[in-house]
Amino acid sequence: MMLDFYKRMEMVCRSIPWGKAATYGQIALLCGKPRNARQVGYALGRGRLGEGIPAHRIVNARGILSGAAAFDVYDLQKRLLEAEGVEVLETKDGWQVNLKKDGWNHTLEDALYFRELFEKEGI
């Protein structure tokens, strides 16, 4: 049932720093499942990662915010990001964050930390 993946996603998502944005692929990578970016979006969309997940900090590889339908309020993701000091720009493809400036630059140490954590937790 790949429940392990969900537990991993929850841990990684909760580790995204305040005021930073992470990509689906980045989360999948840190979970040890680099090809499962779609599942990250799926899990978030269905609210399968529990309460308090900073879902607004997850954007796609180009920094585009998820479609309006993903949040109850059409601009909630934008407002939550801006409340954390993240600049959200308007583009023809939708709202976008500058990943160069506001993207989560996780380090190799971060990746190793998660790998050890998952092993220790047995997931």
Place this chain on the structure above:
DNA sequence: GCACTGACGCGGG
């Protein structure tokens, strides 16, 4: 088991 879906990503033109 089968077909289809999707908050995705990448490589080629």
Place this chain on the structure above:
DNA sequence: TCCCGCGCCAGTG
């Protein structure tokens, strides 16, 4: 750089 096609894979009916 911008599109577009294709690969990806857990869920769902």
